[in-house]
Amino acid sequence: MRGGTVSNHYKAASVPPLTSAWVGRHLETGERIVGxxxxxxxxxxxxxxLTIAIRDGGTRDLVLRSFVDPFSVEHAKDWLNREADALTLLAETGVPAPRLVAVDPTAAHCAYPSLLMTHLTGRTLLDDEGVEAxxxxxxxxxxxxHAVLPAERPREYAVLTTADTVVVPKGVDVVxxxxxxxxxxKPAPPYEGRFLHRDFHPGNVLFDVPPGCPAGARITGVVDWATASWGPADLDVAHCSTNLALLHGPAWGLRFAVAYxxxxxxxxxxxxxxxxxxxxxxxxxxxDVxxxxxxxxxxxxxxxxxxxVVERLDAYVTALMDGPG
Incomplete structure (x- = not known):
């Protein structure tokens, strides 16, 4: 997804009182936020x-997503409704996505537009070690x-750039x-539509890794469904490929389509x-570099x-243009 960065003030603050009260209304009797x-x-x-104290003396975790900068607030109703719809759909599938708890897309009850969901185990893995696995x-x-078949199609995918908005980095081969x-x-090629995550990349995938065994990694969750869409499988593959190229080098971006x-x-x-x-x-x-x-x-x-990152992007674009397609 695109937009401005989040407020430093909000990063440093605890959950605003309005939002905390809203979360509280969606907890079980006797539960409360303790961290x-x-x-x-x-x-x-x-x-x-959010760490939630439960009645038997233990705790459970939830995740709160809030859109706080002006650009994101402007788009929050669409993004949060789409995420809520996607999480509801995915609850009936084998895709490891969070479960929806509550959503307030217009900040009718919260300080900012927000979505509350279950917490998934695992962590993102962005280091080069273990990327081959x-x-x-x-x-x-x-x-x-892409095999998920929704009863009602989500919105068609959004175009994130045009030929007139591309930012050509300094020092690249301008030709x-x-x-x-x-x-x-050129016009977009015809395609057979699929259910898309639309922001699928390593930063939105959670892994569990046995100690000392990167090759034993397994996926425990896929998060950030706010731009779930309908469109070509190539688009999701292309997005993950770009991110792999920038994180780990152009060769990994090229490799992902083959792996798919x-x-x-x-x-x-x-x-x-x-x-x-x-x-x-x-x-x-x-x-957005x-x-x-x-x-x-x-x-x-x-x-x-x-x-x-700019240098890796340039190398990746060059490899695409020089390759067989």
């Missing part, structure tokens, strides 16, 4: 884990998401980038159609400066 913890790595939403897992999970931009000036097909996924048959979706997503990232790099540094990848 909060900020969850890092997001760009547009403030995420908090995780890519096939990501691919298989995405194939499973090659101009050629890439020309690719997305190896897992049984079906992509566009024509090379030029595949290229269209992959280039479109790579170019869309050009507008700074915020993406910042979120990854906050999550522990301190070497991923904005310049380093």
């Amino acid at each position: 909060t913890e900020a969850l890092h790595g997001g760009i547009t939403a403030e995420m908090r884990r 995780r890519v096939p897992l990501l691919a298989r999970q995405l194939v499973a998401i 090659l980038w101009a050629a890439a931009i020309d690719v997305i000036r 097909e190896e897992a049984g996924g079906v992509l566009a048959a024509a090379a030029n159609e595949r290229l269209y979706w992959r280039v479109r997503d790579g170019l869309a990232c050009s507008e 700074k915020s993406v790099a910042q979120s990854w540094r906050e999550a522990g990848r301190t070497e991923l400066t904005t310049r380093a």
Whole structure:
């Protein structure tokens, strides 16, 4: 998702009283919030884990998502309603998504538009170590998401960039980038629609990893369904590919589409159609490189400066344009 960064004031604060009271109304009798913890790595939403004291003396965790900056608040009604609908749908499938507890998309009761959901075990894995084992897992999970058949289709996918809004980074081959931009000036290829996550990437996937055994990782959850959509499988694959290229290097971005097909996924048959979706997503990232790099540094990848991410993006776009599609 796109938009401004969250407020530093809100990051430092506890859950606002209005929001806390709203959460309380959706707890079981005798339960109460006894702890909060900020969850890092997001760009547009403030995420908090809430520790809930339960009646038998133990605790359980919930997750609170709140949109707090003006851009996100403007879009919150759509995003939160879509996420609520997606979580309700996925509760009947084998996709490991949170369960919806409550949603206040217009801040009728909360300080900010908010959604409350169950907490999933596991953690995001963004380091290079173990990526070779995780890519096939990501691919298989995405194939499973695309196999979901909703009774009512979600909204059609949104275009995140146009040929006129691409930001060409300094120091790149402008001729090659101009050629890439020309690719997305053409009409979108025809496609067979699928249920899309629309923001599927390593930062939105939770893993459990046995101690000292990165190869034994398994996926425990997929989060952030606020832009769930209907569209081509290629689009979700392209988005994860771009993120893998920026996190781990262009070769991993190129590898993901292969892994997706190896897992049984079906992509566009024509090379030029595949290229269209992959280039479109790579170019869309050009507008958000700074915020993406910042979120990854906050999550522990301190070497991923904005310049380093720009260089990887340039290398990835170049590899796409130089490759067979």
